[in-house]
Amino acid sequence: MRTAWPAILLLLAADAASAQFRPLRFDDDFSAQRQECTDTRSACWKDRPIADSVRLSLGGDLRWRYEYAGNPRYGLQPQDKWGVLMQRGSVFADLRLGEHWRGFAQLSSSFTRGRAAGPAPVDENRLDPTNLFVEWQPAADGDGSGGMRVGIQELQFGSGRLIDAREGPNVRRSFDAVRAYATRGPWRVDAFAAAPRESRAGSFDDARSRSQALGGLYATHTGGVTSWEVYALYYDDTAARDVQDVVHERRWSVGSRVFGGHQAWDWNWEVVLQGGRFGDDEIRAWSLATDTGYTFEGVAGRPRVALLLAGASGDKDPDDDRFGTLNPLYPRGNYFGDEATLGPRNFFNIHPAMTLRLAPQVSLNASLDFFWRHSTRDGVYAPNGMLIRPAGESRARYVATIASLGTTWTPVPGWSSTTVVAYARPGAFLRETGADDTLSFLSLSLQYRF
DSSP: OTTHHHHHHHHHHHHHTTOBOOSSGGGOBOHHHHHHHHHHOOOOSSSEEEETTEEEEEEEEEEEEEEEEESHHHHTSOOOSSOEEEEEEEEEEEEEETTTEEEEEEEEEEEEEOOTTOOOTTTOEEEEEEEEEEEEOOOOOSSEEEEEEEEEEOOOOTTSSSBOOOOSSSSOOOEEEEEEEEEETTEEEEEEEEEEEEOOSSBSOOEEOSSEEEEEEEEEEOOSSEEEEEEEEEEEEEEEEOSSOEEEEEEEEEEEEEEEEETTEEEEEEEEEEEEEETTEEEEEEEEEEEEEEEOTTSTTOOEEEEEEEEEOOOSOTTSSEEOOOOOOBOOTTSSOTTOOOOSSSEEEEEEEEEEEEETTEEEEEEEEEEEOSOTTSOEEOTTSOEEEOOTTOOOOEEEEEEEEEEEEOOSTTEEEEEEEEEEEEOHHHHHTTOOOOEEEEEEEEEEEO
16 A cells, blocks of 8 residues: 555546646536547546536645744643644535536545644534535526535625635635626626534534524625726624623625726725624724835836735724724634634734745745734724733733744646745834734644645
């Protein structure tokens, strides 16, 4: 068996060369592979006919990740002795029945060892479906198409600032959802109603949240120099947590994103406005995120330099009848970086970054993040929305300076490896509220998709 493994992996790697993997595996593109299998009559791992008008695709992924954090969360969490070892794997089956019907099932398993405080909800899930849905598509009319998915599914829209599958942590995020979509020309429109699934550590024990619900419309127009999106979302949480109480939160979000590129320039800008009720308080919140980059085409390594400017509102006065803290809903887990210590609420930051191609398969990225509080009457939050430090008596704005350096290596199709080192120095606010230790961070990861 040991001698068979290299041959198996080489076969899978050759098979992966013609497949186009996507962040959400049910979006994988196997059209090039289908043609290759037809031409060579070789075994098809991804798009195999098993009966008349019935095709089956099989695949999965494996990820091993090691993390070590010195003074986790600036000294507020217990110190891990040797670091944390994480393993995540999944397998899926994609069954196509004729032109109209599809069934997709993906099982995932995640384990973590070494965390001094014990595994977090995003660390372990022994075995549960991340996707288990049925999809129907009508006959395409040449200029457009559409469909509907019903069941457990991962959701990801735009840049993942509000709704994301949460790739960074060990356990990805899924929803019980009904999703309808339609495309015509440069347009795609999605309408959905969903509830997040609560991740539990056992096997087949995840369940739909009884307190949270999400629904909305999301429209995307692509093509030309600039593409853009507009969306409207409604979020309901009957057990939202305030600093002192549990309240009913009913929040709507309207937003727009413009993204594209021209010659050496590229951009990705997004704005969100929020309203509704947080208990008895009226919600008035907002966020703005910009990413503007320039690529030096004629320079070795094609360096891209970028400036990211972003901010999100905080609550200006906890004693009035307005609630100003942004709720980013279900954002990506590593929102500001792989160290994942700060979340996108009550902040503004300046974030210069650079990427450089060291070799055809190796890229390097470096960044600095200068992080402030937007409101001095509000605290700072973790990526999952948990309050890290309340405002207390501190009126300092500056939270932290975070420096990060990372590399990504893709030796062969399907395989990728990343290394990240980060250093975070607490600013005046964290020091004044008792989180005064400097954080250091190292992560090593290896991922394989087939």
